[in-house]
Amino acid sequence: MIIAAGIAALAGVGFTALAWEPSIDAVPPPVPGAFAPDLVRRGSELAAIGNCVTCHTAPAGRPYAGGLGMETPFGTVYATNITPDPETGIGHWSERAFGRSMRRGVDREGRHLYPAFPYDHFTKVTDEDNRALYAFLMTREPVRATAPANELVFPLNVRPLLAGWKLLFLREGPGDAADHGTYLVDGLSHCGSCHTPRNLLGAERRGHDLAGGVADGWAAYAINAASPAPRPWDAESLFFYLRNGWSASHGIARGPMAPVTANLGAAPEGDVRAIAAEIARRMGRRDTAPNPGPDPAAADTRPATADSQSVPPPSGGDPTGRAIYAAACANCHEAGRPLPYGGMHLAGSTAPRAPDPRNIVRVVLDGLPAAEGERAPVMPGFRGVLSDAQMVALLRYLREAFGQAPPWPDVEGTVREVSAAPPQAAYPTDAVRSGPSDPSQRGVSW
Amino acid sequence: MVSLRVNGQEHALDVDPETPLLYALRDELGLNGAKYGCGLGQCGACTVMVDGQAVFSCVVPVLLAQGREVTTLEGLGTPEAPGPTQRAFIKEQAAQCGYCIPGMIMRAEALLRRAPHPSDAEIREHMHPNLCRCGTHARILRAIRRAAETREAPRTAFAEGGR
Numbered sequence: 001m002i003i004a005a006g007i008a009a010l011a012g013v014g015f016t017a018l019a020w021e022p023s024i025d026a027v028p029p030p031v032p033g034a035f036a037p038d039l040v041r042r043g044s045e046l047a048a049i050g051n052c053v054t055c056h057t058a059p060a061g062r063p064y065a066g067g068l069g070m071e072t073p074f075g076t077v078y079a080t081n082i083t084p085d086p087e088t089g090i091g092h093w094s095e096r097a098f099g100r101s102m103r104r105g106v107d108r109e110g111r112h113l114y115p116a117f118p119y120d121h122f123t124k125v126t127d128e129d130n131r132a133l134y135a136f137l138m139t140r141e142p143v144r145a146t147a148p149a150n151e152l153v154f155p156l157n158v159r160p161l162l163a164g165w166k167l168l169f170l171r172e173g174p175g176d177a178a179d180h181g182t183y184l185v186d187g188l189s190h191c192g193s194c195h196t197p198r199n200l201l202g203a204e205r206r207g208h209d210l211a212g213g214v215a216d217g218w219a220a221y222a223i224n225a226a227s228p229a230p231r232p233w234d235a236e237s238l239f240f241y242l243r244n245g246w247s248a249s250h251g252i253a254r255g256p257m258a259p260v261t262a263n264l265g266a267a268p269e270g271d272v273r274a275i276a277a278e279i280a281r282r283m284g285r286r287d288t289a290p291n292p293g294p295d296p297a298a299a300d301t302r303p304a305t306a307d308s309q310s311v312p313p314p315s316g317g318d319p320t321g322r323a324i325y326a327a328a329c330a331n332c333h334e335a336g337r338p339l340p341y342g343g344m345h346l347a348g349s350t351a352p353r354a355p356d357p358r359n360i361v362r363v364v365l366d367g368l369p370a371a372e373g374e375r376a377p378v379m380p381g382f383r384g385v386l387s388d389a390q391m392v393a394l395l396r397y398l399r400e401a402f403g404q405a406p407p408w409p410d411v412e413g414t415v416r417e418v419s420a421a422p423p424q425a426a427y428p429t430d431a432v433r434s435g436p437s438d439p440s441q442r443g444v445s446w
Numbered sequence: 447m448v449s450l451r452v453n454g455q456e457h458a459l460d461v462d463p464e465t466p467l468l469y470a471l472r473d474e475l476g477l478n479g480a481k482y483g484c485g486l487g488q489c490g491a492c493t494v495m496v497d498g499q500a501v502f503s504c505v506v507p508v509l510l511a512q513g514r515e516v517t518t519l520e521g522l523g524t525p526e527a528p529g530p531t532q533r534a535f536i537k538e539q540a541a542q543c544g545y546c547i548p549g550m551i552m553r554a555e556a557l558l559r560r561a562p563h564p565s566d567a568e569i570r571e572h573m574h575p576n577l578c579r580c581g582t583h584a585r586i587l588r589a590i591r592r593a594a595e596t597r598e599a600p601r602t603a604f605a606e607g608g609r
Contacts, residue, residue: 323463324510326464327509327510328464328505328509328510378486380486380487380488380502380505382501382506383499385501385506386510390510
């Protein structure tokens, strides 16, 4: 008994020692002129590659001022203010404190941060890149804003326990920057945060890199060899997609991927090409799935004439669903008009082949909002038009006609769950969050 | 044959099931309140209510409106006896060219029936899909606030007003 207590006490001491991180002294907020312009510019590019602004900005809030609530299976974690405001932001953080937060997930005062901040990836970022990111963030406009307190269940609200999580799951960097694409994909771009499935402790499952996960109620498709895309991606199509938010022969970015592509549209071409090449490599060579339908990227796309607006939809499948598709969907999706203005022919879309239909439900309910001032796909939402039963019938038809795969399990449950959830910010107020975007249109005067 | 229930009245229409609800309302029933704007569900001029929710009637096939309660601008009141939302829009002179206004009124009506006392933020968020190219947004917002203040409990009599 005494021995057991002793071991427990020792373990406690050991864990406390493990969990303890020192505070790093506060510094006076750096003046913007303290950083070289080139360093700040590279920092802005890296921030776009890291998609920082998306999580660190509340809906309709000021950029980087935090406050966005991220739903996790363990509760809600609120993104912090990373503007250089001395009181509520990171104004008193030294470069060393910033680097430590990226490398080890600890704030300046020594508190463990929740891995909703993806330091399991950011740990790979080099000191050099962290220096540029620091220079960029410290030259933003300081915003006074305090994020709401996290809403986590006990004992997950006890931060020192995160030291145990890190012991299990954090492989400290920096990473090998030899291959720029690998370095970005595994590090700053943190693709795996959404595209890799997670275990019961919320860590990415080892050996399942990029095998498909969830993000904010959306399915993040597998982007490794298990990619469900009917037409294989290659580096060129991925590059176009990541820059523009859509690919004529594969589909469009929506949900949480839309701001990612909006950000990458502003990132340097070379960095995005490196990411695209790396993802294409991870996807590897696959057999082309049978009958992916007409490739709209091919030269023989049908012209968008009036009579092409009424093409009969593929036969078979759920008759109610087919009738709904014919009446509500086909006049855009069968018109043969290519993206970004026409509706994607769904035989080329990944969604009907994906293991989970929730993305279709979300897009059908809330549509695709117009991206302000940019050339991008749009779709009206059908919330209030389709009943749950009609949505189920439509999904059954889409799966059979375009997915050419066995029926989705528990479609009714998915439809019920997604349609009961509040509409996502379908009409975002902040331009960066509204992606998809066409960077070639930026700077064009109207 | 497609059967539609509009403003409390049953209609049997000889149209294809994929006919947009907007066309059925305007061309078959002579209810010209809802307007054709973009035809793509992007501007809101065609907004009507289906089972109390604001929808773009230009992209709703009549197939999906069967068996549901469709309410158009004409269902809210008449020129002689406008409904509370219509009265508020008139009082605030919210229309300039007026083309978007029927859709604006219908979307506002759907909000006020669900949330009789919306905040400004709720009104802005809810009205976001509807466009006004004249720029009378400030007056439209005032009209909706006035409608919220002056409206009584929804009177079913208006829903039976017909064309």
